[in-house]
Amino acid sequence: MRPETNAVHAGQTPDAATGAVAPPIHLATTFEHGADGARISSYEYQREGNPTSDRLREALAALEGGEDALVFASGMAAITTLLESLPNGARVLIPDDCYTGLRILCAEYLPERGILVETIDMADLDSVRNACTTPVTLVWAETPSNPRLKICDIAQLAQIAHAAGALLACDNTFATPLLQQPLSLGADVVMHSTTKYFGGHSDVLGGALVFARRDALFSRVGHRLHITGASLAPFSAWLTLRGCRSLPARMALHCANARRVAEFLASRPEIQRVNYPGLPTHPGHAIAASQMRDFGGMLSIELHGGREAALAMAARVKLFINATSLGGCESLIEHRASVEGVNPVSPQNLLRISVGLEHIDDLIADLEQALAG
Numbered sequence: 001m002r003p004e005t006n007a008v009h010a011g012q013t014p015d016a017a018t019g020a021v022a023p024p025i026h027l028a029t030t031f032e033h034g035a036d037g038a039r040i041s042s043y044e045y046q047r048e049g050n051p052t053s054d055r056l057r058e059a060l061a062a063l064e065g066g067e068d069a070l071v072f073a074s075g076m077a078a079i080t081t082l083l084e085s086l087p088n089g090a091r092v093l094i095p096d097d098c099y100t101g102l103r104i105l106c107a108e109y110l111p112e113r114g115i116l117v118e119t120i121d122m123a124d125l126d127s128v129r130n131a132c133t134t135p136v137t138l139v140w141a142e143t144p145s146n147p148r149l150k151i152c153d154i155a156q157l158a159q160i161a162h163a164a165g166a167l168l169a170c171d172n173t174f175a176t177p178l179l180q181q182p183l184s185l186g187a188d189v190v191m192h193s194t195t196k197y198f199g200g201h202s203d204v205l206g207g208a209l210v211f212a213r214r215d216a217l218f219s220r221v222g223h224r225l226h227i228t229g230a231s232l233a234p235f236s237a238w239l240t241l242r243g244c245r246s247l248p249a250r251m252a253l254h255c256a257n258a259r260r261v262a263e264f265l266a267s268r269p270e271i272q273r274v275n276y277p278g279l280p281t282h283p284g285h286a287i288a289a290s291q292m293r294d295f296g297g298m299l300s301i302e303l304h305g306g307r308e309a310a311l312a313m314a315a316r317v318k319l320f321i322n323a324t325s326l327g328g329c330e331s332l333i334e335h336r337a338s339v340e341g342v343n344p345v346s347p348q349n350l351l352r353i354s355v356g357l358e359h360i361d362d363l364i365a366d367l368e369q370a371l372a373g
């Protein structure tokens, strides 16, 4: 089945008890036992698994082409549960441009667990090969990356990681399975912040891991999820499942609008650099074109005039909202360094933009008036 069809149908079969076409939400925390003390259905307690989350797991596994999926209370819960499932002494490589929460988790918490983390430019395959000459447990890819929209070659990274006996995990939040399917390119695990495009309406937090195989790693991470308890609430699972059905249509418009916004900004003298993999000038354009179906709804810009110019532009927009996060219907713009905490790594002149579903002419008019000042 094609992703557009899976988005509408996987995990969404009508309710067997009532015929309801929209999936029911099961809020029960506990499920009745039979006379022999055994479970009646496959369920016992909500944290361990429940019918609404299971529908979402089925949808995500189908969309990413994995054997199974796990859902979490947030994207960070998914990342943490996966990385903390690695053995003591594990060595992990993460990208130099990646989600801030991952960077902070690796700097502050994983070392306490005896997990070593090194930061590397994943677009530079020679330096990845070089780093893999020392034993490595897991390579983390994020493409396009946050917030600089760097592109790395998933198929090549999978080969390098596997040759070194390591797993490849890929944060696919920016692309979504509608644009890119890392498991089909050789990745072992795909991670999502479903808070973003899957939810799609800036109103539900969630995270997911999709596994290529229902193997020992899947069982270990699943057990850790049940015991450490970062489970997704059924209502959040239901909202996310609802988001799945319109994901293909929304992504098509996000991509079309973002391309126009990127082209417009690239033509403006106030802008030093536009980071959007759909522009032929982007250093990762050829790889993005080969591994993605389209280039996504996210971009970032670096302004002439430094931090002041960036803050001024973010303050002058009227339609775009100056806020963090991404993937909702509304367009957002943010000064990334300001939301990165005590040690920001993003350039001070960088604004990250999540292009929404408004009419493109209104979006461009807003950016035009913000640049005019």
Ligand SMILES: *Cc1c(COP(=O)(O)O)cnc(C)c1O
Pocket (backbone or CB within 6 Å): 074, 075, 076, 077, 099, 101, 142, 146, 171, 173, 174, 192, 193, 194, 195, 196, 205, 206, 207
């Ligand atoms: C938001 C985000 C995360 C973290 O997800 P939460 O749902 O906020 O915990 C991880 N990776 C990327 C690329 C993100 O955008």
